[in-house]
Amino acid sequence: MMNKIRALIIDDEELAREVIRSFLEKDDTITIIGECANGFDGFKEINEQKPDLVFLDVMMPKLTGFEMLELLEEPPVVIFSTAHDEFAIRAFEQNAVDYLLKPYSQERFVDALARAKAKLALEGQAGKALTGVVEQSREHSGTLSRVAVRTGSKIQIVPVGKIRYLEAMDDYVKLHTEQGVFLKQDTMKHYDEHLPAEDFIRIHRSYIVRLKEIVRLELLGKDSHVVFLQDGTQLSVSRSGYALLKEALGF
Known part of the structure; x- marks a missing residue:
């Protein structure tokens, strides 16, 4: 029997986490190993639990998704979620990274999940794509605070x-x-x-x-x-x- 994909949800909005959880629970190839409401807890959970797949909100108040990824030594496959953000979307598309533009449909979610599953089968590709997204976000970050x-x-x-x-x-x-x-x-x-x-x-x-x-x-x-x-x-x-x-x- 094939091992289930271990997924972690990181989003500061409770409703957003509920939506992702409800969609994932319909897929018997996925097991949800945890949920986090901020990037600090997400960083800790990724390092300790080593999930296969992470659903990551881009804009979180304490620590953004990009800031968190910068500090990970071995990032997992990531599906980003974001409200309307033209730059982030361009960065995702240029680096072939999966993303969900809030609010999204179940059909769009299933499509992103299918692409993430394909990435999981191609070891090493995800990290390269994430590096590209993080670098682009840094270059367009404006003045540091x-x-x-x-x-x-x-x-x-x-x-x-x-x-x-x-x-x-x-x-x-x-x-x-x-x-x-x-x-x-x-x-x-x-x-x-x-x-x-x-x-x-x-x-x-x-x-x-x-x-x-x-x-x-x-x-x-x-x-x-x-x-x-x-x-x-x-x-x-x-x-x-x-x-x-x-x-x-x-x-």
């Missing part, structure tokens, strides 16, 4: 206003914040393009700093500068970073 980071098995939300500076660490970015230091697999380019330009400045290929953290700039040698931050931290400044600092600080 928060960063979701993973600390062990937990997720923490870091408000951009709490970031002091960022440091490049190979394939990771180290966020130095008022709440502590966090590592996130990411690129400095992403933060350079999406942090508030009036608050942060790229002083070096390895450093992006909040302007208010800088207390002084010193010359160390010919064309060699360093900034001192409020807590005494010293960071190197490149030639291009020095030019940007001169403009930003007006000297």
